[in-house]
Each structure stands twice: as C-alpha cells, then as structure tokens.
Amino acid sequence: MQLKGDMFFSHGSEHSRGVLILEFELKSVGQDSQGWFILLEAIVQDQKFVFLTIYVPNRTTQQMLFFDHIKDELNRMDIEGRIIAGGDLNVILDPKLDGQGGNPKLKESVKLI
Numbered sequence: 001m002q003l004k005g006d007m008f009f010s011h012g013s014e015h016s017r018g019v020l021i022l023e024f025e026l027k028s029v030g031q032d033s034q035g036w037f038i039l040l041e042a043i044v045q046d047q048k049f050v051f052l053t054i055y056v057p058n059r060t061t062q063q064m065l066f067f068d069h070i071k072d073e074l075n076r077m078d079i080e081g082r083i084i085a086g087g088d089l090n091v092i093l094d095p096k097l098d099g100q101g102g103n104p105k106l107k108e109s110v111k112l113i
Contacts, residue, residue, distance in 0.1 A: 010038045012055070019053040019087060030073050036066065039073055041081065048081030050074075056090040063091065063109035071112075089113065 009020040012035025019035065024042035031038045037054045054070065056063055074083075091110050092098040 008038055008040060010035045012036070017055045019055055021051050021053055024049075024051075028077060030077060037070060037073075037087075039070075039077065041077060041079060050077075050079045050081055050083045052083065052085040052087075054085065054087035054089070056088060058090050060107045060109050063107065064112060067109060067112035 006024065006026055007020065007022050008026075008029060008031070009018065010031040010033075011018045017035035019038050021038055021040055024040070024044050027041040027043065027048075029038070029040050035055065036057070037052065040051045042049050042051060052070070052074075054066075057066055091107050091113070092105070093110060093113070095106065
C-alpha cells in the first residue's frame, strides 16, 4: 500500500513503544524522544483536529507522571478543535469489561484519565 501526505512517528526501542499518525495538513506537533506520545494539531477535510496517540508506561507511578505531562502538553499547545485520543493506556478502566482472565484491579492512575 502506498500512502500520500505527511507521516509522523515517535519510535521507542526495537521491541517496545512507538506511535504513528498519517495524512493531514499539519499545524503543530508535540512529541517525546522516547516513543511515549505524539500530539498533532491538524486540518482534515477543512476541520481542525488534535490527534493524541499514546503508549502509557506500565508502572502506576510512571503513569501518574505521564498523564500529568500529557495534560501540560495539551495546555501548552492552546488547542482549538476536536481531540481524538488513542493508543495503549496500560490500565483497566472497567474490570468487568477489560479484566477477564486475570487479577483485574483499578490502578490509582485511572483517576487521571
């Protein structure tokens, strides 16, 4: 498959992390150097959007810091438009839906989501 337009990615290590966003008119970009997130303000079909793709750390203490950092990034960018977020949150939001087959527990970091 051949893609047209811009492609933005933030890669982590060879075996973990990494996010990608494709095809849009870029207005601004924020990302980290370790592959945890990309935050793009873009125009798609004449509409303003903010795309946030995240890969949240596994440990609760790191998650708490990560979510605070993402909130700061969103505030810093003074964003206009719809926010679309996705990725791997590495938390269970609802044990009945997300935690079958294990020992599901709600982490303290869920409160920040």
